Amino acid sequence: MKESIYIIKIGGNIIDDDGLLQDFLKKFAAITDKKILVHGGGKLATRLAAQLNIPQQMVEGRRITDAETLKIVTMVYAGLVNKSVVAALQSFQCNAIGVSGTDGDLIRSVKRGTEKLDFGFVGDVQKVNSRFLLTMINNGFTPVVAPITHDGQGVLLNTNADTIAQAIATSLTDHFDVNLVYSFEKKGVLLDVDNDESLIPVLDPVLYDKYRKDGKIFAGMIPKLDNAFSAIAAGVKKVIIGKAEELEVLVSGKTGTILTNEEHAIN
Amino acid sequence: MKESIYIIKIGGNIIDDDGLLQDFLKKFAAITDKKILVHGGGKLATRLAAQLNIPQQMVEGRRITDAETLKIVTMVYAGLVNKSVVAALQSFQCNAIGVSGTDGDLIRSVKRGTEKLDFGFVGDVQKVNSRFLLTMINNGFTPVVAPITHDGQGVLLNTNADTIAQAIATSLTDHFDVNLVYSFEKKGVLLDVDNDESLIPVLDPVLYDKYRKDGKIFAGMIPKLDNAFSAIAAGVKKVIIGKAEELEVLVSGKTGTILTNEEHAIN
Numbered sequence: 001m002k003e004s005i006y007i008i009k010i011g012g013n014i015i016d017d018d019g020l021l022q023d024f025l026k027k028f029a030a031i032t033d034k035k036i037l038v039h040g041g042g043k044l045a046t047r048l049a050a051q052l053n054i055p056q057q058m059v060e061g062r063r064i065t066d067a068e069t070l071k072i073v074t075m076v077y078a079g080l081v082n083k084s085v086v087a088a089l090q091s092f093q094c095n096a097i098g099v100s101g102t103d104g105d106l107i108r109s110v111k112r113g114t115e116k117l118d119f120g121f122v123g124d125v126q127k128v129n130s131r132f133l134l135t136m137i138n139n140g141f142t143p144v145v146a147p148i149t150h151d152g153q154g155v156l157l158n159t160n161a162d163t164i165a166q167a168i169a170t171s172l173t174d175h176f177d178v179n180l181v182y183s184f185e186k187k188g189v190l191l192d193v194d195n196d197e198s199l200i201p202v203l204d205p206v207l208y209d210k211y212r213k214d215g216k217i218f219a220g221m222i223p224k225l226d227n228a229f230s231a232i233a234a235g236v237k238k239v240i241i242g243k244a245e246e247l248e249v250l251v252s253g254k255t256g257t258i259l260t261n262e263e264h265a266i267n
Numbered sequence: 268m269k270e271s272i273y274i275i276k277i278g279g280n281i282i283d284d285d286g287l288l289q290d291f292l293k294k295f296a297a298i299t300d301k302k303i304l305v306h307g308g309g310k311l312a313t314r315l316a317a318q319l320n321i322p323q324q325m326v327e328g329r330r331i332t333d334a335e336t337l338k339i340v341t342m343v344y345a346g347l348v349n350k351s352v353v354a355a356l357q358s359f360q361c362n363a364i365g366v367s368g369t370d371g372d373l374i375r376s377v378k379r380g381t382e383k384l385d386f387g388f389v390g391d392v393q394k395v396n397s398r399f400l401l402t403m404i405n406n407g408f409t410p411v412v413a414p415i416t417h418d419g420q421g422v423l424l425n426t427n428a429d430t431i432a433q434a435i436a437t438s439l440t441d442h443f444d445v446n447l448v449y450s451f452e453k454k455g456v457l458l459d460v461d462n463d464e465s466l467i468p469v470l471d472p473v474l475y476d477k478y479r480k481d482g483k484i485f486a487g488m489i490p491k492l493d494n495a496f497s498a499i500a501a502g503v504k505k506v507i508i509g510k511a512e513e514l515e516v517l518v519s520g521k522t523g524t525i526l527t528n529e530e531h532a533i534n
Contacts, residue, residue, distance in 0.1 A: 052318055071347055079346020080338055083415060083423055087369040091421035097371045102354040103364040104408055135406050141371055148350060154358035156350055 005034040005137070005176040006251060009165035011184030014244045015042035015081060022088060024183070027247040029092035034137050034176070036168060037096075037144045039085060040161040041077040048072050061220055065120040065158040073158050074100075078146040086144050097141045101149030102156060104132040107164065109149035109157050123149045123157025125164065128171035162224055166231045173235035180236050181251065182224065183244040188257035189225070191216050203259050205229060225259070232261050272301040272404070272443035273518060276432035278451030281511045282309035282348060289355060291450070294514040296359035301404050301443070303435060304363075305412045306352060307428040308344040315339050328487060332387040332425040340425050341367075345413040353411050364408045368416030369423060371399040374431065376416035376424050390416045390424025392431065395438035429491055433498045440502035447503050448518065449491065450511040455524035456492070458483050470526050472496060492526070499528045 008028065014020050028037060045063075049056045049072050057064040065073065082098040089096035101107030109123030136143050145168065147161040162182065169180040191198040191211070200211070208225060211217040217225065228239040242256020249255045275295065281287045295304060312330075316323045316339050324331040332340065349365040356363035368374030376390030403410050412435065414428040429449065436447040458465040458478070467478070475492060478484040484492065495506040509523020516522045 074350050075342035075346040077346075078350050079342040079344075083341050083345050083367050083369055086367075087417045087423050088421045090369055090372055090417060091419060095372060097366065098369070099364065100350050100353075102350055102357055103366075105357055105362060135402075139402050150354045150357060152358060154355045156354050 002175065002177045003034065004179060005036070005172060006031060006179045006181060007036045007038065007165055007169040007172070008181040008183060008247075008251075009038045009161060010040075010244060011182070012040045012042040013185045014183070015039060016044070020245065021085075024244045024247060025085065025088045026092050029089055029094035030248065031251060035142055036133065036137075037085070037089075037142070038147070038161055038165040038168065039077075039081060039144065040147060041073060041081055044081065045069075045073050045076040048076055059117060059119075062119065062122065062160065063158065064118075065122050067121065070121040070156060070158060074148050074156055078148045082144060082146040089142065089144065094142050095140055096144045097136060098144045098146065100146045100156075101159065101164070104135075105129050105150075105152070106132050106145070107149040107159070107167070108152050109159055111151060111155070111157060121155070121157050123151065123159045125149065125159060125167045128167050130171040130175070133168065133172065134175060162227055166227045166236075169231050169236045170234040173237075178236045179251075180228065180231050180239045181247075182228070182239070182241045183247060183250060184241075186243060187255070188242040189217065189221060200257050203257055204261065228259050229261075232259060269442065269444045270301065271446060272303070272439060273298060273446045273448060274303045274305065274432055274436040274439070275448040275450060275514075275518075276305045276428060277307075277511060278449070279307045279309040280452045281450070282306060283311070287512065288352075291511045291514060292352065292355045293359050296356055296361035297515065298518060301409075303400065303404075303410045303412065304352070304356075305414070305428055305432040305435065306344075306348060307414060308340060308348055311348065312336075312340050312343040315343060326384060326386075329386065329389065329427065330425065331385075332389050334388065337388040337423060337425060341415050341423055345415045349411060349413040356409065356411065361409050362407055363411045364403060365411045365413065367413045367423075368426065368431070371402075372396050372417075372419075373399050373412070374416040374426070374434070375419050376426055378418060378422070378424060388422070388424050390418065390426045392416065392426060392434045395434050397438040397442070400435065400439065401442060429494055433494045433503075436498050436503045437501040445503045446518075447495065447498050447506045448514075449495070449506070449508045450514060450517060451508075453510060454522070455509040456484065456488060467524050470524055471528065495526050496528075499526060 054068045078100040086096045086098040108127045112119045112122045149159040187196045187199045189200045239259040242250040321335045345367040353363045353365040375394045379386045379389045416426040436445045454463045454466045456467045506526040509517040
């Protein structure tokens with residue numbers, strides 16, 4: 001049996017709330033298994049853009065990233081958020097190292113094509129350098145990854161943090177039993193978005209297909225779940241989706257939505 | 268004989284000029300010895316502060332760093348500048364990894380006392396984690412260090428990049444023959460600041476003392492040189508001060524000002 005590793009994505013709403021963030025980071029630091037944190041930037045980038053009078057345009061939850069906006073997300077994600085998170089983790093005795101996708105050539109991406117829509121400096125993940133991650137992890141460091149990648153030609157690109165978490169998880173399946181955790185402000189995948197009691201505890205591809213056809217899972221949840229199921233298809237052992245505030249229970253698999261490839265594998 | 272390493276500090280004026288910066292980074296990438304780059308932030312932080320209407324106060328070239336200014340320097344130094352430099356180095360086949368002092372607990376600092384003047388979130392270097400640097404270097408990575416440190420309690424601190432370069436150089440003397448290079452827009456230490464022909468090729472402590480008493484070396488150069496001589500006293504083999512545009516010649520010791528502890532050691 002391989003050693004376990006947890007790839008944990010922390011959602012934007014938690015980043016925006018310093019109290020919730022500190023609480024989450026304390027729980028993250030306490031996880032004794034090997035682990036990697038992937039974060040987004042929350043609303044800080046949008047706020048800074050507003051202060052600098054740089055108009056922002058979002059399409060289906062994705063930010064159109066012109067040259068000025070690229071500077072802003074690089075500053076906010078790879079600078080302010082990443083270093084604040086690392087400093088907090090260090091204070092909780094977790095030997096974190098903050099990186100973006102350009103550091104150690106961790107994540108190569110390709111600038112998204114402009115056929116449908118010009119997203120600007122947005123990159124789609126091409127390759128994760130798992131050797132770099134293994135070097136960090138095997139030397140006792142906990143990588144904290146900001147969602148900025150590069151094209152290998154000197155250009156930084158803004159990249160979706162959910163996708164980065166999935167790509168990192170997938171890249172490590174030869175070396176670890178990989179658990180991918182998407183933690184955010186909700187209990188998990190809900191049948192009724194306003195009712196925590198409607199949590200789906202286990203989701204397999206057949207059930208997912210059914211719920212989607214019935215229109216019970218929709219909008220923003222679909223790309224997240226497509227991402228998660230492709231991670232599982234690529235060898236990730238388990239994907240858990242749930243509330244950041246319950247991280248320690250979430251990691252144990254006792255709450256949230258667990259995604260699996262096997263029907264009824266978990267009760 | 269120990270292996271050589273170059274700790275190279277790149278000054279602010281070069282950071283501000285993209286053409287000069289790219290040229291410098293290409294030359295830096297071409298250095299075949301082990302190497303570490305330390306950078307400042309140039310005028311970008313001042314410019315961003317102005318755009319955000321956050322008044323800046325400089326005392327003897329040091330920035331008073333209130334809470335809002337700390338966010339700005341963290342974004343600019345550890346985010347925009349650090350990641351842009353790393354992406355460029357990656358494109359020049361140098362496997363750079365950008366870090367601040369909080370990453371891997373690289374540089375612990377203490378918030379400067381407020382007896383004389385309250386500098387705000389400014390930290391003086393307390394301890395460099397050379398084990399972290401050795402792990403990076405021995406695994407083939409080139410560290411690129413942004414001048415943001417931490418106090419171990421979760422607080423980021425703004426720290427002078429010249430001092431960081433000196434502290435890193437000093438921390439590695441047990442493992443390497445350390446060469447510390449301060450590269451900036453001038454030819455080296457000049458007797459007449461406006462005349463490149465007045466370059467002092469070699470400076471030892473006796474000569475330094477004499478020039479200082481004669482008032483020929485003054486102002487901003489004094490803390491830089493005090494820093495440099497304390498590095499030499501602590502076991503750094505050579506300190507070279509000179510023009511960033513001539514990096515490859517500078518590194519060979521054939522131009523710039525060379526600081527040594529031995530009188531007339533170098534002709």
